[in-house]
Amino acid sequence: MGSTPGEKSQIPLLTPYKMGNFQLSHRIALAPLTRERFFKNVPQPQPHVVLYYSQRASKGGFMLSEATRVSDTAQGYPNTPGIWTKEHVEAWKPIVDAVHAKGAVFFCQIWHAGRVSNTGFQPNGQAPISSTDKELTPQILSNGVDVARFSPPRCLTTEEIPQVVNDFRIAARNAMEAGFDGIELHGAHGYLIDQFLKDGVNDRTDQYGGSIENRCRFAREIVEAVVAEVGADRVGIRLSPFANYMESGDSDPNTLGLYLAETLSRYGILYCHMVEPRMKTADEKFECPHSLVPMRRAFKGTFIVAGGYDREDGNKAVEEDRADLVAFGRHFLANPDLPKRFEVNAPLNKYDRSTFYLHDPVVGYTDYPFLDETA
Ligand code: FNR
Helix, strand or coil: CCCCCCCCCCCHHHCCEEECCEEECCCEEECCCCCCCCHHHCCCCCHHHHHHHHHCCCCCCEEECCCEECCCCCCCCCCCCECCCHHHHHHHHHHHHHHHHCCCEEEEEEECCCCCCCHHHCHHHCCCEECCCCCCCCEECCCCCCEECCCCCEECCHHHHHHHHHHHHHHHHHHHHCCCCEEEEEECCCCHHHHHHCCCCCCCCCCCCCCHHHHCHHHHHHHHHHHHHHCHHHEEEEECCCCCCCCCCCCCHHHHHHHHHHHHHCCCCCEEEEECCCECCCCCECCCCCCCHHHHHHCCCEEEEECCCCHHHHHHHHHCCCCCEEEECHHHHHCCCHHHHHHCCCCCCCCCHHHCCCCCCCCCCCCCCCHHHHC
16 A cells, blocks of 8 residues: 555545444454453553553544453453443443543453463352363463463353353443443453364363354354344454464364354344454464455455554455454554554554553553654
């Protein structure tokens, strides 16, 4: 997209788009980003979080919240927000209001970590719940030094599953009460929903395991529940059929991705948000023969792509109709005015991986400079 630095341009990423009832003025979405800066487990105002999200809000932009817990068993990391109590709703309200004041559309990503957890995060020190009782091996964190350890999970019984589905339903209702415009189900990256979807994890013998239909049943039931609660036009889902993050590989990700795109499309949900096959983890990008195009064609609503995009790549995806919107994670994290920078083709601030998950209310969070501050 050949504009020289500093020159304004009408690039594909900056064209308007109507997503259901939402009139967006550009195609650059803020990807969901866990930042671990909600303190005291949320039920109180979080002014630094208000600032962080409002910095990234632009008129007609689409933004996703960080992964937000649906229940007291959903936690996997410290200082992550929840949305299952009235207090959580109150804590989110000023954040949502600040984003709306800038004219952006804001969806809450609702989440259950499943086995990506340990007993320290669980009520009464109990075992985390999952689709399986297979334990995750310890993982080196993004700072390259610390190691995350996970407790052996407890496989949910068939009878317990409706309660977890209901937790997602209540979380969706609470998100609307907090003022969010809709919700995104976190069905990606090896967390609870993905633990059901992938045959590398799910070893169940009941109606939630085995065939692809069975492995997708939990996701379908959650989609049905949240659609009934808030309406299909306010529901999106994030999926990463190709990712093996948190040991969540599938033996046939193309078939799984296509099946999900076709099946979930039938519920008339607003969008499907898929992570590129070239993203092995949030940090690794590699050449890959697979593509999301078959899923894009199969899904009738809005299709959002994410994973390793930059200005040039994102423009191409929109221009070639491989996506309606492109979600940016690390670049948006480090460039609060990313749409503006893309518009004038300005250089980007470099992200600092070592501060991604610092529990500091400022450093690596709200202190990335705006364009006019660096000029
Ligand atoms: C993430 N990612 C992520 N994904 C998600 O669905 N929910 C989340 O809460 C998070 N949290 C998160 C935190 C941080 C610090 C990073 C770097 C990533 C994945 C993210 O949304 C995105 O898919 C990846 O970062 C790849 O896109 P980029 O960064 O190449 O644009």
